[in-house]
Amino acid sequence: MKMKTPLLLLLPVLLGAKATAQTTNEWVWINGDNTLNVAGVYGTLGVAATTNKPGGRYNPSSWTDGNGHFWMFGGWGYDAAGAPGFLNDFWEYDSATNRWTWMGGTNGIGAAATYGTKNVGSTANIPGARYGANTWVDASGNLWLFGGGYGTTAGSAAVSIWYNDLWKYNPTAGTWTWVSGSNTSSQNGTYGTKGTAATTNVPGGRFESTTWIDLSGNLWLFGGGGMPATGANGYLNDLWKFNPTAGTWTWMSGSNAAASAGVYGTKGTAAAANTPGARYGGSSIVDNGGNLWMFGGGTGTTAAVLNLFFNDLWEFNISTGQWTWVSGDNTTNSNGVYGTEYVAAAANKPGGRVAVANWKQTINGNIVIFGGVGLGATGGSGYLEDMWAYDITTGLWAWQDGATSTAVDGVYGTLGVGAIANNPGGRYSPGAWVDRHGDLWLFGGHGYPATGTTSGYLDDLWEFVPIIILPVDWLGVQATPAPSDILVTWQMALPGGNGWFNVERSTDAINWQTIGTVDGSSGNGNNYGFTDKTPVPGVNYYRLQLYTTEKTSNGYSNVVTATFQATRTLVSYFLGKGYLGIRLQNGSTEHYRLIDMTGRMATQGNLKNGASTLGPLVPGVYVLQVAGQTGIITQKVAVP
Secondary structure (H helix, E strand, O other), X not given: OOOOOOEEEEOOOOOXXXXXXXXXXXXXXXXXXXXXXXXXXXXXXXXXXXXXXXXXXXXXXXXXXXXXXEEEEEEEEEOOOOOEEEEEEEEEEEOOOOEEEEEEOOOOEOOOOEOOOOOOOEOOOEOOOOEOOEEEEOOOOOEEEEEEEEOOOOOOOOOOEEEEEEEEEEOOOOEEEEEEOOOOOOOOOEOXXXXXXXXXXXXXXXXXXXXXXXXXXXXXXXXXXXXXXXOOOEEEEEEEEXXXXXXXXXXXXXXXXXXXXXXXOOOOOOEOOOEOOOOEOOEEEEOOOOXXXXXXXXXXXXXXXXXXXXXXXXXXXXXXXXXXXXXXXXXXXXXXXXXXXXXXXXXXXOOOEXXXXXXXXXXXXXXXXXXXXXXXXXXXXXXXXXXXXXXXXXXEEEEEEOOOOOOOOOEOOOOOOOEOOOEOOOEEOOEEEEOOOOOEEEEEEEEOOOOOOOOXXXXXXXXXXXXXXXXXXXXXXXXXXXXXXXXXXXXXXXXXXXXXXXXXXXXXXXXXXXXXXXXXXXXXXXXXXXXEOOOOOXXXXXXXXXXXXXXXXXXXOOOEEEEEOOOOOEEEEEEEOOEEEEEXXXXXXXXXXXXXOOOOEEEEEEOEOOEEEEOOOOOEEEEEEEEEOOEEEEEEEEEO
16 A cells, blocks of 8 residues: 655745745555456455455445545445345445445345334435445535435446435444435425425435535435436436435425436536536535535437436535536536646636546645536547546636646556555546545546556556645744754744654755654744754754645745854845845954855945844855954845
8 A cells, every 4th residue: 555655835935925835646556466357255244354345336425534534435346256136235445455345235235224213223224235325525524315316227337216214324233214305216396395394304215415514514306317206217407405314305405307408507607507417427626715616417319318417516505595607518418628737727628528527635625526428528438537627616627637638548556665656547437535634535436447458347446646736925934043942933834734844954955854743732822932952053944845645836935044153153044035134143343244256246245233134135155254342244135
């Protein structure tokens, strides 16, 4: 397994400036196989083992619990005997140990549910085999599951049954609870009055809806493939809210009929009439303000066909109850406009697609999508392996990784070793998680293995450390000498959070060594300090790095110097581009002069109360001399 090596967040070069932070994208093949249609290895129920692994599958349900463990339920794939079908096996993965644990369900296909009594948890309860069930994690760490699809034709992933049962799993107690909905299949929805909660309300059976949990703990559900208020199944665009405390559903928006078209309105403008069209397999995040975002999805010219792919991005404002079409097209089957890798641009957009892996970036709240079935830069639809990030603040898409074409094989590299060349093959409907470090995880799906032109069911587990474009405001750094040590202080516009600072020192500004660390959460507000108790005689150069497990940049802090002497110390520090501050310990009106590398006098004058500001200066390297009663102090300084 990949070791958790901290990533550098290098600080900007100039005081008051902003630095751009970015990482090197690396996929790591962590677990599983690089081939297709592999049977599961279940081991002993409840016992973790390095040999355990879920079988190849697609459309599983996935969660991340409060401990950072990954959970996965069901899907369509291969059981312990290598038979293909609908599954109800329940798995837990610990990324710290790289071990899977079979936690519940059967190791075969086609298992029926054990419902028990509604609202009564039991270790004997378990949802039945299904794929595309919809999931949430609440603030208490409970795992929620709604609906999903099942088929009765042996060996086929075609869905002919739709569930509308709502379940809650308590990881501490190890119990499933049937909370709401029916214990029979293919129920039509009971919508009631739009905007009004009722105990009789319940969505119809469905699979692959788009889900969110809001800041108040309510569960939200949009569309999917399934049952409307009346009639046969189709693609839906209804928006529902479930209040776990009251145990009630509310129909919030959209139609109670199938195959409803979208109302886009004006891009960027919210309106009560706006609504996304019917679809399934859209991706979602909740932004830091509590609003619901949805990207893409798919629909068809009939309920039995998937041939239309969306690339529209929507925002739903919970406070106003209104949708806004934010980005993308109001037509289907658009090809992607990729632009330059890692560079956000107004013209960029992913192609229409469905059943992607999607995440919310931990550090900045941006939307990340990977793969799915849809359209690349040119041509028709296929399995994608591209990664995109949408910056909610700037409103821009950036192509982050992967190919612009479809049907690409995976590049696995060495198990447990990250490499820039690594990439999962094109796929759709994998399991997806975000860990506590902000890394993205991907399991299985239907797609392409390491070699071959045939797609199938995958059981590979991948980890991705995402690229971050992060503006960092660096407000100041100083080095202040004392008779026996030097105090290095600095201030940031944003605190260091869960990371830590490395303090580096040099005697020549070329060769650096780390002399200490400072916890990022230890600051007084955004102010930090470190005392160098063993400075070297003469000039000491200092710079800083902030390490985190989530982000990195490509510059150091500005370099500051302090001259360490027993009685008199000269310190220089940068005040901004072209300006240099100097301060002499116990100084008064000593004469100074600044000489450039050609020997020309750049400036000279007298200190006032032992200090002065020099500038404006041409960037470069200078020799600073201060003459006093005890002699001349000389040091080399660089002006950026």
